[in-house]
Amino acid sequence: MRKTINSINNDLLKNKDGNMYQKITRVSAMVALALVATTSHAGNALQDATSYKSEDGDFTIKLKGRVHLDAATADDDVTKLDDDVDLRRLRLGVAGTVMKDWTYTYNYDSESDVGYRVKGAYIGYKGFDHVRISVGNVQQPFSLEELTSSNHIPFMERSLANAFAPSYTIGALVKTWGDHWSFAGGYFDDNLADRHTNNEGSHSLAARFTFNPIDKRGYKIHLGASTVYRNVGSNQTVSYSSRPESYVTDAKLLSSSTLYDVDDIQTYGLEAALIKGSWLLQGEAMRADVSRKDNADPTFDGGYVQAGWIVTGENYRYSGKNGSFKQIKPKSKYGAVELAVRYSTLDLEDKNVTGGEEDNVTLGVNWHINQNLRIMANYVYADASPNHDGLDENADILQLRLQAYF
16 A cells, blocks of 8 residues: 555656646645545535634635546557556635625646636625626536536546537636526637637637426436527637546547637537436537638537436436536445446548547446545547558547545
């Protein structure tokens, strides 16, 4: 055990960016969060220790955190895939309310390589019935998978098709909902990374609608559609790419390379899910129509279908208000066990863009130890035919995650 811990610490200290002091700080934070998550008081006592609420309920504050520690090994082919131990996420945040109707959220992830490490960071208003307004760095309303927290998705990584999801950008978002439906829409500018690198100038309109024709306890059907129209700045570049559903490696089998003459992009998504107690069937299809000024207009496609089964009998949990999945809550003191399988695909080959085509099959086993700790194991078979260099290759990836959050 001592050798294993030393090996993990050595790998972390040699990781991709930062000096030894930064790495020691991150490992210390990781250990502290893991200890908090696994304490026998995890639950109401942990929530009380990390939150405050005034007597009249008008002012609240809650500390949030998540640690995702990954290890992976790969049997690679043409492209070299790293065998390593790495922190996927080390996120700390704060959220709360002011004067009852005003809300605030700020999240910083020291391990993120996109969005300038700032995730959700916005001010909101909830003074209207069934309406929420948010302004700041918010998630664009696109994709069931993207809008489900990384703490709660059944696989270590989202599917290949997540390359189309715009995620966090600066903008304004309005959400509303009824008994069997939800709608979200907004106006957005660039993400923080593009602003920081002066690759800015885009403006987007995004909207998502979900409908639950069946919404009973233990039996739900989710249907959804979303679209994003993005007007690209005159000097702005665009690219699409995806890792092989493992973030321990920086290598990507697919990449459209940099597109310099994009005028606008219209992205579409369709989504569906069936929940029957401890069984889940879910899928999405996405398409991006790219309009270019001086070249032919390519269309890129992707999607996935997945199934899950909670062996220990707990139900999958769903929020109709947000049109996304919630945390699995173990019934037993020994936790809950979940099995999952997914097929995903991404096609970045069209017109004069040769970004490759990839199909992946992923098998997953999750042990939800309690509401604050989860252990995950994934096997990924990735088949790129061709990859972004025009070569056929495949890879087998085995990866593990220790996940702590509150």
